[in-house]
Amino acid sequence: MNTMLRTIVISVLFSFHLVAIAQEQKLYLFITADSLKQGVKDQDGHFVIPADHPTVGYWSDGELIAESILDFYGMPAHQAFDFDSLQAAYTANTTYDRQGKILYHPFFFDNGADYIREGARRFVDVNTKKMGLVHPYGKILIPARYDFVEPLESGYVRVYNGVKRKVEAGGEHWSIVPDPLKKYETFVLNKDGEKVVGKVADAADTPVELWRDSLHYPSYYTVTNKKEQKLLARIQQDPHVQKIFMGEGAPYCILERPTSGFPYYVIGQVKQFTPDYILVDQEGQLYHFDYYKPKMPLKAYLALNKGLE
Template identity: 30%
Template sequence: MKNRLFGFVVLMIVGLLPSQSRAQGRLYYFMDPKDSLIGVKDDKGRVIIPPKGAPIMYFEPGVPITDSLINLFDMDETDTGTALSFGSMYNRKGQFLYRPLAYDNGPDYFEEGLARCVQKGKVGFVNEQGKVAIRPQWDWVSPFNYGYAFACNGCYWDRNKDAEHPPMAYKENAKTFYINREGKSVQLMKQRKTEKDLPVDGGYLPYPFKYTAVERKILDEIEAMEVLSKIRNANIATKAEGKDALLQFEIVGRPSALSPYYKIQGYSNGSFDKEDPFLFYRALTGDYFQVGWDGKDKTPFAQWLKEALESCAQYFREHPDAPNKFDVNRYLERL
């Protein structure tokens, strides 16, 4: 009994580490009245990051900053390549970490534990601690999905065709390839070796995930929740059958000093496209949370499941002929 209690206490301490470290030193944005630039101070009024960010972001000076990585929009005048940066990223000590790729009107967000960074016009990746995980070396690279990213050199955005949403164009000597999480290019296979190999460009990329016995049990645990696939299929216009009707889950992040969670991503079976609503965090205590697309908003699993089921029920009332209709009350009664 004593050993079990000790183990529980250790797990609770690990789970509290990130929030405690943030609470120990509260940080706040402030604006310099002289030049209207934004910086960061601590709760004692000491300047952690001098004013340098242009005020293009919405912020509340009196609200504590909870993010472990802090973005300020200080322009880099040398940004002239295909990939442009969105200011600079700092840690909570005020130390510069990297220049994030400008994407979707802000700094690139983390996908499968990695976000894109820019250095001298080339793109690479950083991990969630803000450390360079894959050195910048490509003109462009996509976010990671299912353990792979598309990269190219000799490519550029053709703003002559569309200044606001330019298409990707390729020079005569351009090279394109797929990279793994180590930044190495991976050759396409002509034939699929396993049903979980990724189909792309007329070939296949090998199944990229490897697990310990403990991690395999975690995946077995969530894959046994058949209701998740039912929710995913609820508003699909065609009948979902066989393996295509089931979500496939993979662990895309593991507990670290900044996050005490396993991160579990759901993919559509067959195409292996990321299913955004089906990103879950699993605490070491076994508790689950559903996570928003930005990885910040966590909803207790039971609450999210109830809301998702109620949404399905509403859809079925409005579409009584829905081909993937199921007994919602059967699952609501278990909550």
């Protein structure tokens, strides 16, 4: 493909991607005159998110914001998080929807908001200082009732109560340890918040072995529906999908099923901090998806980001 034709094709594909953005109310980042605070205004200049947040992030003043959810550093003016250096749960971020509604406060991890993993992320209740698990768009999956929650893994999380933060030498890294002044407990929950007890020995019905756990658990993402089994097999073999996931080796799983408000299968990989997901619509069309931005036809995404074959 010559350079001019390639440029035209990419431009058309990118324009297709922007249709979803154009159909919504346009949002723009706003930075105060002293460059210390930032917020979001709509196309008419009205504040959607007040300029309460420090100017930390990857947007620039006046930039069009395409994201479906917006992670900002810091708390809004009417909220505060009184952090005790011994507590494990900590947040320094606020997640909004495009209407300016506060969805939740993601757990502070790896110098930022917690990653989305298997279609979920950890969050902190700023009042109780407890942790739970939330869908990226705000639906609470596991209420914030725990001192600490490990990342979601194969549909399961290990939760802890009666623990505190222990900062390692140098101050950069930390771990959780039992708090001698509290009752210590730990157990495993599935993504639905149900307590699950693992088995000591591996067995056909307990194929999942969790990180930091020698016990085995049932496969949370098991598919028995033949139509869905064929769908996963197709995804597994699709060469375009393989380019997205780069052959990591982790199995493909159905993380979400179609609903009236979101008529797509969400397919991803377990045990991965990958931002990449595949959407499948009712006609079987494939899209790239990352929960933050509008879906994009898979081939168009590859053309823009991986190069046309």
